[in-house]
Amino acid sequence: ETGVTQSPTHLIKTRGQQVTLRCSSQSGHNTVSWYQQALGQGPQFIFQYYREEENGRGNFPPRFSGLQFPNYSSELNVNALELDDSALYLCASSLFPTDTQYFGPGTRLTVL
Amino acid sequence: RKEVEQDPGPFNVPEGATVAFNCTYSNSASQSFFWYRQDCRKEPKLLMSVYSSGNEDGRFTAQLNRASQYISLLIRDSKLSDSATYLCVVNMGGDGGSQGNLIFGKGTKLSVKP
Numbered sequence A: 001e002t003g004v005t006q007s008p009t010h011l012i013k014t015r016g017q018q019v020t021l022r023c024s025s026q027s028g029h030n031t032v033s034w035y036q037q038a039l040g041q042g043p044q045f046i047f048q049y050y051r052e053e054e055n056g057r058g059n060f061p062p063r064f065s066g067l068q069f070p071n072y073s074s075e076l077n078v079n080a081l082e083l084d085d086s087a088l089y090l091c092a093s094s095l096f097p098t099d100t101q102y103f104g105p106g107t108r109l110t111v112l
Numbered sequence B: 001r002k003e004v005e006q007d008p009g010p011f012n013v014p015e016g017a018t019v020a021f022n023c024t025y026s027n028s029a030s031q032s033f034f035w036y037r038q039d040c041r042k043e044p045k046l047l048m049s050v051y052s053s054g055n056e057d058g059r060f061t062a063q064l065n066r067a068s069q070y071i072s073l074l075i076r077d078s079k080l081s082d083s084a085t086y087l088c089v090v091n092m093g094g095d096g097g098s099q100g101n102l103i104f105g106k107g108t109k110l111s112v113k114p
Helices: none
Strands: A005-007 A010-013 A019-024 A031-037 A044-050 A053-057 A064-068 A074-078 A087-094 A107-111 B004-006 B011-014 B019-025 B032-038 B044-050 B055-057 B060-065 B070-075 B084-091 B102-104 B108-113
Touching: A005 A087, A010 A019, A019 A087, A019 A107, A031 A074, A031 B102, A044 A064, A044 B102, A074 A087, B004 B084, B011 B019, B019 B084, B019 B108, B032 B060, B032 B070, B044 B055, B044 B060, B044 B070, B070 B084
Parallel strands: A010 A107, B011 B108
Antiparallel strands: A005 A019, A019 A074, A031 A044, A031 A087, A044 A053, A064 A074, A087 A107, B004 B019, B019 B070, B032 B044, B032 B084, B055 B060, B060 B070, B084 B102, B084 B108
16 A cells, blocks of 8 residues: 545535545655546646645646645645536655655545 | 557456557656556556666566657566556656656556456
């Protein structure tokens, strides 16, 4: 196992609601990246956090936001949920500046 | 053109077969390369990094051709437990020393049958 944990495992929300997903990085890692994986697709990069600041962002709207805490854990917040936000949300931790990333088990979000 | 393209699959092979996965990437500035495997409804797990000189890990061999922007993965003597989706992954590297993000192919599903 990678030592990366995520919570919750599953979540069901309705359109327009807000959601917060959480990730604890592997011990010794200082960087967290978030990805969205729709069914049948590869993961898509949302953003990355290093030293508590956003360190790169993919093609996702501002209603996707995040935080990193001093212990390197991280949150992903999504506002105004849309049906298309239904997906597996993965976080990956790594040790900057190395580029190998290790994934947590993911949070499966369903938006109704 | 997609940034990372893989064989669409699925590949259905008998146990013991040799199977090859191919992948191309569009950005010549890409810096590092990986193969991940993903079991159904699970997270991607790092299978191996891919180096320009080629590298081998047991039954798995990865190759990189930077000139052709092509990556491959060969699995020899395939086992039932190799059944999974194989994801080709490229890291573009970042600006100003940032780490960059992983760009995934869509994945190729492999089913190994008895």
